[in-house]
Amino acid sequence: MHLRASLLIFSAAGAARALSFADDTSVKSSAQSIATGLLAFYPPSSNTPGAPIGLFPPPNDWWQAGAAWSALAEYARLTGDAGLNSVISTALAAQAGPNADFRPANQSSNETNFAQSLWALSALAADRALPPNPSLSYLSAAKTVAAQQAARWDMSSCGGGLNTSIAHPGATKDTLSLGYFFLLHAALALHTRDAAYAAWASRAYDWGLSAGLVTPAGNVFDFADAGNNCSSASTSRVQWSAGAGAFLWGAAAMYNLTFSQTWVTRTAAHLATVNATFFQAQSTTTLSDPACGGSCSMPQRAYKGLLAKALVRVADLAPFAHDQAQNLLVAATRSVVRGCGEGVEAGGKAVTCAVGGRTGVGEQVFALELTLGLVQGRLTLPGAAASRTAAGTAVPTATTKKGGGVRRGVGVGVLAVCLVGGVVVVGL
């Protein structure tokens, strides 16, 4: 195993300063601190004059705001904390635009199908999590986007697919647009049980296979060249975590809807490829996009959050894939814990999380999504498991484990991941 997790575990009261993942209460309070830290990047939350509602400052891409509201809606659902509901609902209503379809005038010139469907997925997350919003029907907005995109399914080349850009079609059909179209339809199929959405999800996936953008082995390649009718020779072989996440989560949703062996096989293939492609770096992060290496742009650095969310959803939707998703998430979560700052009190004070030495909206969303995996309750960090399953009965014991082979919590009643003098004692 390349991820040898060893934790310095102790129960001293003084260790409570750091983010703790010992039990439901401390996990939720860590999530609250990270969510608060995310909103620290959002100018309207500090009443900055003229700051656009729903947007994070450039060069954060428009879709990154959609990903942030989606994470925060999921935060509200999983923790039961309604304190952010109004900031989330105001943001979604503002960016849904006058037609409630996530095509606001500011974005119309260069909006991608990918970005529009990502916002639609935030609306769907809000529909699960938030009370009805008089300014926007979340479910209707998500359905409107799905219908618009289905109408844009493009038969003029390649036998199908979606153009990358909505208003200015160029020659590319990208897998972010295809993948989030697939995922949006799969998620709507689960949410509404309307078979028409499942049919579109299957059609999109099958077209991805036929165009060579998705492979039976679970690879998800960046884009095809419609100018060459998506010929194999002109298809990119670059892989991004964001696209991989869409197909992984969508496949798990289709499995959960159909229980079919086809979707078991596809989910497993995507999971194996995600491991092989995005979890093999020996550097500072355990989930990374090798395609951009050390020079990822700000939006590229935010892709990881989308894959993290997908892994968390897979652990919930596809029990057969739970253990593998959990193993991957533990690795990523440890790297995030390491970056979430020293001396931070849990309990809602803003925490800023560094990932690979960088902080920002994308990094913060990544940290929040991973922490929500623990809040969801189907995922645990080794060591924390015992106290969460046997809360109140385990005896607090100082325990240090090294060199892997972390056994599930023998006598660990209180666990704190502790930062000492800026050096973190979470071994990897």
Ligand SMILES: *[C@@H]1O[C@H](CO)[C@@H](O)[C@H](O)[C@H]1NC(C)=O
């Ligand atoms: C659109 O962009 C303008 C100029 O940057 C900004 O003032 C306005 O608040 C934005 N509107 C929305 C809804 O994002």
Ligand SMILES: *[C@@H]1O[C@H](CO)[C@@H](O)[C@H](O)[C@H]1NC(C)=O
């Ligand atoms: C898209 O257009 C908007 C305004 O029309 C601009 O603010 C934004 O930077 C553009 N994004 C890209 C990636 O070109």
Ligand SMILES: *[C@@H]1O[C@H](CO)[C@@H](O)[C@H](O)[C@H]1NC(C)=O
């Ligand atoms: C997709 O792009 C092609 C090439 O630019 C264009 O001919 C076609 O009309 C576009 N399809 C849609 C649905 O916009």
Ligand SMILES: *[C@@H]1O[C@H](CO)[C@@H](O)[C@H](O)[C@H]1NC(C)=O
């Ligand atoms: C383009 O590709 C599609 C799908 O493979 C195929 O059906 C169609 O005949 C091709 N068109 C041309 C002009 O080669």
Ligand SMILES: *[C@@H]1O[C@H](CO)[C@@H](O)[C@H](O)[C@H]1NC(C)=O
């Ligand atoms: C579908 O997902 C739910 C969680 O949302 C889970 O409880 C259930 O076991 C899953 N169904 C199957 C068939 O795995």
Ligand SMILES: *[C@@H]1O[C@H](CO)[C@@H](O)[C@H](O)[C@H]1NC(C)=O
């Ligand atoms: C990920 O891949 C590595 C290297 O092949 C393997 O050792 C490990 O068991 C895999 N992890 C999971 C969770 O599948």
